[in-house]
Amino acid sequence: MTIASTDNWLQVAAAAQATLSPEIVEALARARADEHPDSHLISILHLVQGRFGFLSADRLDAVAQLLGMPTAAVTGVATFYHFFRLLPLGKYRISVCLGTACYVKGASEIADRLRQELGVDFGETSGDGLFTLEGARCLGTCGLAPVVMVGDEVHAKMTPDQIPAMLESYRRKP
Amino acid sequence: MVSLTVDGQVVSVPAGWTILQTAEEFGIRIPRLCYHPDLSLAGSCRVCIVDVKDMGHYMPACATKVWPGMIVQTNSPEIRQARRDIVELLLDNHPKECQTCERDGNCELQNLAYTLGVRERLFEGKRKNLPADETGLSVIREPNKCILCGRCVRVCAEVQGVCNLSQQGRGFTTAVAPAHGAAMDKSVCIQCGQCINVCPTAAFIERDGTDDVWAALADPNKHVVIQTAPSIRAAIGEGFGCPPGTPATAKMIASLRRLGFEGVFDTNFAADLTIVEESHEFIERLTGKGGPLPLLTSCSPGWISFLEKFYPSLIPNASSCRSPMSMMSALLKTYYARKIGRDAKDIYVVAVMPCVAKKFEARRPEHYLDGRPLTDAVLTTREAIWMIRSYGIDYWGLPDLEFWNLPSDVFDSPMGTSTGAADIFGTTGGVMEATLRTAVEKVTGKTGQQIEFTEVRAVEGLREVTVHMNGTDLRIAVANGLANARTVLDKVVAGTETYHAIEVMACPGGCIGGGGQPYPPRGTKVLDPGLLARRASALYAIDKDKEFRRSHENPDIKALYADMLGAPGSHAAHELLHTTYAPRLPRGILLRGDQ
Numbered sequence: 001m002t003i004a005s006t007d008n009w010l011q012v013a014a015a016a017q018a019t020l021s022p023e024i025v026e027a028l029a030r031a032r033a034d035e036h037p038d039s040h041l042i043s044i045l046h047l048v049q050g051r052f053g054f055l056s057a058d059r060l061d062a063v064a065q066l067l068g069m070p071t072a073a074v075t076g077v078a079t080f081y082h083f084f085r086l087l088p089l090g091k092y093r094i095s096v097c098l099g100t101a102c103y104v105k106g107a108s109e110i111a112d113r114l115r116q117e118l119g120v121d122f123g124e125t126s127g128d129g130l131f132t133l134e135g136a137r138c139l140g141t142c143g144l145a146p147v148v149m150v151g152d153e154v155h156a157k158m159t160p161d162q163i164p165a166m167l168e169s170y171r172r173k174p
Numbered sequence: 175m176v177s178l179t180v181d182g183q184v185v186s187v188p189a190g191w192t193i194l195q196t197a198e199e200f201g202i203r204i205p206r207l208c209y210h211p212d213l214s215l216a217g218s219c220r221v222c223i224v225d226v227k228d229m230g231h232y233m234p235a236c237a238t239k240v241w242p243g244m245i246v247q248t249n250s251p252e253i254r255q256a257r258r259d260i261v262e263l264l265l266d267n268h269p270k271e272c273q274t275c276e277r278d279g280n281c282e283l284q285n286l287a288y289t290l291g292v293r294e295r296l297f298e299g300k301r302k303n304l305p306a307d308e309t310g311l312s313v314i315r316e317p318n319k320c321i322l323c324g325r326c327v328r329v330c331a332e333v334q335g336v337c338n339l340s341q342q343g344r345g346f347t348t349a350v351a352p353a354h355g356a357a358m359d360k361s362v363c364i365q366c367g368q369c370i371n372v373c374p375t376a377a378f379i380e381r382d383g384t385d386d387v388w389a390a391l392a393d394p395n396k397h398v399v400i401q402t403a404p405s406i407r408a409a410i411g412e413g414f415g416c417p418p419g420t421p422a423t424a425k426m427i428a429s430l431r432r433l434g435f436e437g438v439f440d441t442n443f444a445a446d447l448t449i450v451e452e453s454h455e456f457i458e459r460l461t462g463k464g465g466p467l468p469l470l471t472s473c474s475p476g477w478i479s480f481l482e483k484f485y486p487s488l489i490p491n492a493s494s495c496r497s498p499m500s501m502m503s504a505l506l507k508t509y510y511a512r513k514i515g516r517d518a519k520d521i522y523v524v525a526v527m528p529c530v531a532k533k534f535e536a537r538r539p540e541h542y543l544d545g546r547p548l549t550d551a552v553l554t555t556r557e558a559i560w561m562i563r564s565y566g567i568d569y570w571g572l573p574d575l576e577f578w579n580l581p582s583d584v585f586d587s588p589m590g591t592s593t594g595a596a597d598i599f600g601t602t603g604g605v606m607e608a609t610l611r612t613a614v615e616k617v618t619g620k621t622g623q624q625i626e627f628t629e630v631r632a633v634e635g636l637r638e639v640t641v642h643m644n645g646t647d648l649r650i651a652v653a654n655g656l657a658n659a660r661t662v663l664d665k666v667v668a669g670t671e672t673y674h675a676i677e678v679m680a681c682p683g684g685c686i687g688g689g690g691q692p693y694p695p696r697g698t699k700v701l702d703p704g705l706l707a708r709r710a711s712a713l714y715a716i717d718k719d720k721e722f723r724r725s726h727e728n729p730d731i732k733a734l735y736a737d738m739l740g741a742p743g744s745h746a747a748h749e750l751l752h753t754t755y756a757p758r759l760p761r762g763i764l765l766r767g768d769q
Contacts, residue, residue: 070331
């Protein structure tokens with residue numbers, strides 16, 4: 001008698017490969033051939049983040065499947081390191097300097113106002129997908145404190161009340 | 175051998191031993207929390223610290239091997255203070271809910287805090303506040319009670335080979351959870367509940383089934399019946415202070431009757447029925463008339479989930495027999511309902527199981543009849559003990575001689591008789607042994623054949639044996655603990671070994687070590703082979719005392735086939751007693767090299 005195949009591995013593997021790029025699939029195959037595939041996990045997560053900007057859940061699943069590692073261990077590593085992002089970046093990254101000079105000049109009030117205006121916390125992206133809020137240690141422009149960077153533009157000597165207008169100017173940009 | 179000094183006493187132990195092992199050998203129990211002898215070392219809790227001369231700092235006794243001339247001090251005012259501080263710091267990030275917690279009295283953290291002399295809490299600070307996952311049909315996760323000892327992570331990976339749990343996140347918000355912090359039932363969790371058993375606190379706990387059962391018992395329109403699995407009678411006494419291995423069938427039945435159940439049935443009857451159906455299936459497959467070999471047993475719902483998630487290619491090999499619980503429930507709602515003249519929808523079936531995965535199994539759509547579950551509620555052994563205590567029933571102190579004035583202590587009929595073959599279902603190798611007892615007589619056509627097949631009792635976790643049956647050599651594998659099952663299944667998938675039949679039980683030792691069994695009494699530990707052996711011995715003792723020890727000799731089974739089912743493997747039997755399986759997503763991680 002013939003028995004219908006119940007092994008869904010081919011579909012699982014095809015789905016996993018489809019979420020990743022060919023060079024990452026290749027890197028995974030090389031890692032898989034190593035004696036300790038799991039030792040390649042972090043470098044592969046770097047590749048995925050470099051290529052796609054962040055680590056989406058389906059790509060983490062794909063890495064786990066193709067590396068032969070428990071998914072729980074993969075997401076455990078991805079959530080442990082601050083460098084890894086699990087959510088997409090906004091169009092503009094807002095870095096609030098929290099270094100010593102900016103801090104004494106009121107950076108925390110600036111940060112609070114940004115949180116309030118955007119409705120997000122550090123590391124998160126606003127609902128419209130435009131802004132990702134981040135804290136920075138020192139941007140090296142202490143003379144301009146407090147400093148906020150949006151993308152690669154520096155906003156010097158900020159006050160909380162200037163924040164709404166600053167955000168609005170980016171919202172209007174084409 | 176290595177000579178060293180422990181607390182001023184010169185001792186000699188084999189090289190490679192740890193300080194903790196050495197101290198234990200000489201009667202010193204160093205307090206511990208994350209350590210478990212059957213799991214890998216974590217060394218994360220630091221409760222077992224000791225002073226080693228000239229080291230400059232305390233060393234974890236569980237993770238430090240002895241060396242020649244080592245001078246160890248396990249006790250001093252400073253060490254005791256340091257241990258107390260460590261436990262106090264754990265407590266201060268732990269909810270103050272002992273009185274309302276399911277593990278009150280059984281909690282290792284609570285015991286440890288008391289033993290070490292924590293009498294006040296000096297380090298009050300911020301406490302974590304993480305969301306609980308209460309959506310699981312079997313396992314509930316309460317991260318605020320978690321102390322991050324990692325025992326659950328290790329049991330899930332090392333004993334069960336499932337690897338569903340890991341620490342997610344970092345620092346203060348770290349939680350042990352499935353990948354992506356997903357809900358347990360949306361993960362590769364197979365609901366075995368071993369995380370509940372090894373947890374020192376109540377960070378994992380079974381979904382409560384008692385509220386529904388109390389409500390059903392109080393409902394005058396419902397005919398509430400209960401069935402008890404083979405392994406319950408071997409463990410339930412522990413909840414009432416009996417030493418492990420005390421058979422407690424009669425007092426269990428009497429207690430359940432006093433709770434208000436109108437029928438107390440024995441899942442063993444359905445275990446006998448499973449054997450009659452499964453050995454029929456086995457012989458069909460052996461003679462080329464059925465599905466593929468090896469035949470995989472299907473009684474353990476954790477194992478079935480594991481099969482569907484991790485080895486979908488072997489689904490056609492699984493026996494199509496429902497588990498004994500679901501067979502029994504199906505019969506209670508059809509055969510029994512007809513006998514007592516009640517509608518199936520008025521009958522409320524409760525099952526006491528050693529298992530938390532049975533709660534999940536009971537809600538699988540395959541086990542529904544006319545839109546209603548065959549098994550309405552599943553209680554673990556722990557929950558049944560709690561209900562009996564909560565009701566104030568105290569038969570355990572009574573000598574058996576005075577039992578005449580108590581409610582009836584024998585199982586109800588029809589379906590009241592069971593054979594010794596059913597009793598041993600509760601321990602590893604039992605299903606295989608019971609199948610062989612019947613198969614050998616069916617194949618040879620002779621009665622009085624071999625009864626005991628002790629070679630299939632896989633007390634060490636995995637056995638591969640050859641059994642001779644009527645001139646044929648049968649290759650048999652028996653595994654308990656799913657990491658052991660992986661060892662065998664990988665060989666089947668790779669085609670490097672052929673077997674005729676494989677018994678798999680998800681939990682170590684089989685059902686007697688199930689995720690719903692009583693927390694180990696003090697002085698024993700979970701996964702303890704000694705504890706499991708004592709529970710198993712109770713089942714073998716019951717088996718030996720039975721009038722019938724082969725499932726097909728059960729007169730009530732013969733009556734059931736004559737009344738209703740016809741013959742084993744008949745259409746009617748298939749409708750009522752068999753089921754189907756399918757691959758499930760998320761698929762488990764493949765640990766084989768053939769991709």
